[in-house]
Amino acid sequence: MGTKFAFFPEQASSFASSVDNFYFFMVALSVFFSVAIFLTLVFFSIKFRRKSATEVPAPFHGGMALELTWTVIPFILVMVMFFWSARLYFTIVTPPAEAVEMWVTGKQWMWKIQHLAGNREINELHVPVGKAVRLTMTSEDVLHDFYIPAFRTKMDVLPGRYTQLWFKATKPGKYHLFCAEYCGNQHSGMIGSVYVMEPQDYEAWLAGAAGQGTLVERGEKLFAELACNNCHRPDGTGRGPNLEGVFAKAVQLESGQKVTADENYIRESILNPQAKVVAGYQGIMPTFQGLVTEDQLVQLIEYIKSLKGGPATGTQSAPSADGV
Amino acid sequence: MSTAIESKETRNYLNAGYDLKSWLLTLDHKRIGLLYLFSISFFFLLGGLFAVGIRLELLTPPGDLFQSETYNKLFTMHGIIMVFFFLIPSIPAVIGNFLIPIMIGARDLAFPRLNLLSWYVFMVGGTLAISAALMGGIDTGWTFYTPYSSTYSNSNVMVTAVGVFITGFSSILTGLNFLVSIHRMRAPGMTWFRLPLFIWAHYATSLIMVLGTPVVAVTILLVGVERMFRIGIFDPALGGDPVLFQHLFWFYSHPAVYIMILPALGVMSEIISTFTRREVFGYKFVAFSSVAIAVLGFLVWGHHMFVSSQSVYASLVFSIITYLVGVPSAIKVFNWLATIYKGSVSFGTPMIYAFGFIGLFTVGGLTGLFLAAMGLDVHVHDTYFVVAHFHYIMVGGAIMGYLGAIHFWWPKMFGRMYPEVPAKTAAWLVFVGFNFTFFPQFLLGYLGMPRRYHQYPEEFQIFNVMSSIGASVLALGYALPVFYLVWSLKKGEIAGANPWGGTGLEWKTPSPPPTENFEETPVVTEPAYSYHKEEFELVKS
Ligand SMILES: [Cu+2]
Ligand SMILES: [Cu+2]
Numbered sequence: 044m045g046t047k048f049a050f051f052p053e054q055a056s057s058f059a060s061s062v063d064n065f066y067f068f069m070v071a072l073s074v075f076f077s078v079a080i081f082l083t084l085v086f087f088s089i090k091f092r093r094k095s096a097t098e099v100p101a102p103f104h105g106g107m108a109l110e111l112t113w114t115v116i117p118f119i120l121v122m123v124m125f126f127w128s129a130r131l132y133f134t135i136v137t138p139p140a141e142a143v144e145m146w147v148t149g150k151q152w153m154w155k156i157q158h159l160a161g162n163r164e165i166n167e168l169h170v171p172v173g174k175a176v177r178l179t180m181t182s183e184d185v186l187h188d189f190y191i192p193a194f195r196t197k198m199d200v201l202p203g204r205y206t207q208l209w210f211k212a213t214k215p216g217k218y219h220l221f222c223a224e225y226c227g228n229q230h231s232g233m234i235g236s237v238y239v240m241e242p243q244d245y246e247a248w249l250a251g252a253a254g255q256g257t258l259v260e261r262g263e264k265l266f267a268e269l270a271c272n273n274c275h276r277p278d279g280t281g282r283g284p285n286l287e288g289v290f291a292k293a294v295q296l297e298s299g300q301k302v303t304a305d306e307n308y309i310r311e312s313i314l315n316p317q318a319k320v321v322a323g324y325q326g327i328m329p330t331f332q333g334l335v336t337e338d339q340l341v342q343l344i345e346y347i348k349s350l351k352g353g354p355a356t357g358t359q360s361a362p363s364a365d366g367v
Numbered sequence: 368m369s370t371a372i373e374s375k376e377t378r379n380y381l382n383a384g385y386d387l388k389s390w391l392l393t394l395d396h397k398r399i400g401l402l403y404l405f406s407i408s409f410f411f412l413l414g415g416l417f418a419v420g421i422r423l424e425l426l427t428p429p430g431d432l433f434q435s436e437t438y439n440k441l442f443t444m445h446g447i448i449m450v451f452f453f454l455i456p457s458i459p460a461v462i463g464n465f466l467i468p469i470m471i472g473a474r475d476l477a478f479p480r481l482n483l484l485s486w487y488v489f490m491v492g493g494t495l496a497i498s499a500a501l502m503g504g505i506d507t508g509w510t511f512y513t514p515y516s517s518t519y520s521n522s523n524v525m526v527t528a529v530g531v532f533i534t535g536f537s538s539i540l541t542g543l544n545f546l547v548s549i550h551r552m553r554a555p556g557m558t559w560f561r562l563p564l565f566i567w568a569h570y571a572t573s574l575i576m577v578l579g580t581p582v583v584a585v586t587i588l589l590v591g592v593e594r595m596f597r598i599g600i601f602d603p604a605l606g607g608d609p610v611l612f613q614h615l616f617w618f619y620s621h622p623a624v625y626i627m628i629l630p631a632l633g634v635m636s637e638i639i640s641t642f643t644r645r646e647v648f649g650y651k652f653v654a655f656s657s658v659a660i661a662v663l664g665f666l667v668w669g670h671h672m673f674v675s676s677q678s679v680y681a682s683l684v685f686s687i688i689t690y691l692v693g694v695p696s697a698i699k700v701f702n703w704l705a706t707i708y709k710g711s712v713s714f715g716t717p718m719i720y721a722f723g724f725i726g727l728f729t730v731g732g733l734t735g736l737f738l739a740a741m742g743l744d745v746h747v748h749d750t751y752f753v754v755a756h757f758h759y760i761m762v763g764g765a766i767m768g769y770l771g772a773i774h775f776w777w778p779k780m781f782g783r784m785y786p787e788v789p790a791k792t793a794a795w796l797v798f799v800g801f802n803f804t805f806f807p808q809f810l811l812g813y814l815g816m817p818r819r820y821h822q823y824p825e826e827f828q829i830f831n832v833m834s835s836i837g838a839s840v841l842a843l844g845y846a847l848p849v850f851y852l853v854w855s856l857k858k859g860e861i862a863g864a865n866p867w868g869g870t871g872l873e874w875k876t877p878s879p880p881p882t883e884n885f886e887e888t889p890v891v892t893e894p895a896y897s898y899h900k901e902e903f904e905l906v907k908s
Binding site for chain 1: 430435436439506508510512514515518519520602603604609610643644645646648649652673674675676679682683686687690691693694697698700701702704705707708709710711712713714722725726729730733734736737739740741742743744745746748749750810813814815817818819820821822823824826897898899900903904
């Protein structure tokens with residue numbers, strides 16, 4: 044039998060205590076209403092219990108004032124809950140601009156993690172304490188969900204696209220990592236540990252992987268091996284657009300739409316290039332679906348993200364489409 | 368049956384025929400109600416057995432009793448059988464079928480043949496679901512999330528899906544039949560605002576059945592199409608979108624929760640009014656709150672998807688509408704309390720179930736507000752907190768309502784009273800066992816134990832053990848009625864037409880009612896729940 048007897052998990056992230064505070068508010072309110080309703084029920088039914096078989100109480104018709112009272116009070120209360128919890132939600136789902144980035148790939152039934160420095164781990168996640176961490180996640184097969192109870196956060200992990208999760212760990216230690224979306228046979232075995240480390244320990248741990256090459260370095264190699272650089276050249280002379288500085292910029296599409304070049308966009312550009320064609324170019328880029336693994340995609344994306352320079356400002360599009 | 372007995376007994380729907388044919392080809396809504404009663408009791412037993420397996424496995428942290436694959440099939444089949452083959456048909460198809468025509472003063476439902484057909488359709492679907500179980504079961508979870516269900520699962524997804532698909536039609540037919548009957552078959556003088564609240568609740572339920580069920584049917588069909596023809600709809604590897612499935616699935620399955628709970632709310636209004644001899648306080652508010660819940664219920668499905676990658680703005684809208692559903696639910700509870708105030712409260716078994724219902728529904732409803740809270744749901748979504756919450760609503764609420772209804776109308780259905788002492792004992796066992804089973808699961812959920820876990824870390828054990836112990840008490844509470852109710856069929860006290868002193872039309876016809884329900888068409892002159900002193904004095908003398 045377990046030795047620990049707790050009512051809530053450790054508070055180990057920056058927003059854990061805010062979530063718990065809201066929870067305590069909800070618990071208090073629920074206890075208040077449950078007890079009040081229960082006591083009223085008991086009191087009324089004893090006080091007004093049937094005293095003779097032929098007793099018929101005087102009719103008592105509804106009162107508008109009463110009805111309004113118990114419509115308006117619950118309404119106000121639920122609106123308080125709504126606004127409070129919505130604010131909390133935006134904190135939980137909005138990563139800060141500056142965050143340590145890591146990549147997560149879920150597959151039946153394990154978690155693979157890649158760090159920018161090149162470290163890879165399985166079912167373990169090492170993070171520094173006190174720093175915001177942003178995970179970009181995808182799945183190789185079915186739905187999964189990356190859940191760290193001590194951080195009070197989780198996010199579904201989907202095949203075919205990236206989702207994000209962020210947290211700032213506040214307490215060094217070892218915490219549960221669970222898959223919270225049912226994913227088949229070993230769903231309950233798709234678990235692991237999150238290690239929150241002091242910054243210097245974390246640096247030391249990162250250094251352990253030195254020599255394997257960072258994600259950017261590996262991405263650069265791949266970019267050459269897959270001959271991406273035939274079409275995408277830094278001087279813009281290739282058949283494809285110059286990829287320098289494209290990341291996080293708005294891209295003008297042939298269809299007239301404008302999209303932001305985030306991780307999902309780059310991913311789609313590589314796997315399904317015809318879906319969104321950059322204005323002024325032809326949809327001649329071949330698909331790399333099946334030719335690159337999820338891990339390699341991550342490396343390519345990191346490489347493209349690292350390409351600074353190029354068009355410094357404004358919309359990315361072909362030179363001929365100037366002024367769009 | 369000897370003619371001697373028959374001549375002593377008055378003619379009623381039960382002695383109208385004894386051979387199998389008179390049951391299997393009956394067009395009498397009361398007999399069809401009983402056909403449903405037997406079938407869903409069987410499904411309840413089956414779903415319950417799967418739950419026993421789950422609770423036994425979870426007694427210890429490692430997955431040592433079953434293989435993971437078997438465990439996954441157990442909770443999947445528990446969910447599918449209980450939701451589609453017990454909870455959804457329970458009150459409407461059994462009690463509603465039996466009572467709606469009588470309560471509105473009609474001879475039968477508008478379409479008796481369709482009514483019989485819907486039972487057969489239900490049985491075909493049920494047989495398929497059971498054969499899927501016998502062929503080795505299904506392991507997708509009752510939610511059938513894609514692409515696991517459409518591409519990866521090796522279990523009997525197709526057979527089960529076809530079973531659920533077919534059963535959906537029985538729901539649609541029943542809903543349609545109720546809607547038309549309530550519109551067209553009311554007795555003279557039975558205006559809309561004289562209808563018992565049980566009828567209002569079933570009107571709202573039928574709307575959901577007719578409007579929602581086709582969507583889940585189509586969704587299941589699409590999963591089948593993707594599975595068989597590899598056409599990309601939900602699987603991204605084929606060019607589909609897995610989140611689309613969740614939208615379609617919850618568009619029906621959230622309102623489906625109201626299919627389960629609204630009829631129970633209707634039952635509560637009847638029981639509480641009868642056992643306090645009071646008009647239900649705020650009749651119109653209670654009636655319209657049912658309709659409001661049904662309508663709003665169609666606009667909240669996204670609250671199952673706060674962490675699914677759904678847009679945060681969509682989540683905001685779903686969250687606020689979900690909170691609005693809390694208001695009509697609260698209105699009902701407060702109006703019941705006001706009905707009891709200065710009433711003449713008696714404590715028959717149905718009233719014990721009503722008290723239990725109010726307690727469990729309150730906890731279930733309040734914890735629903737925890738889950739509607741986006742910031743909190745991120746933590747508790749897909750944990751045991753959710754499992755506990757929906758069992759409070761669907762088992763605590765719907766089954767308490769169903770059992771309350773069975774006891775309340777048992778004398779009407781069979782003309783005999785059940786014995787009070789074992790009945791009250793069972794009601795208490797259910798209430799205590801239920802809380803023991805499911806309350807610890809709230810704590811487990813907040814601690815972070817995900818649902819559908821075959822094995823779990825040690826610190827979760829204590830609450831799981833409590834839950835399993837509670838479940839055995841609960842099982843006892845559910846088993847007991849089978850014995851004394853069957854016993855009462857022959858040995859129970861003769862009930863008489865109106866054992867509770869109720870005012871509804873069902874109490875103005877003999878128990879059991881004749882096949883045509885009323886000797887002559889009743890004429891309604893008063894609102895529902897008009898209690899008069901003279902009547903009770905007459906009864907006494
Ligand atoms: Cu999983
Ligand atoms: Cu829902």
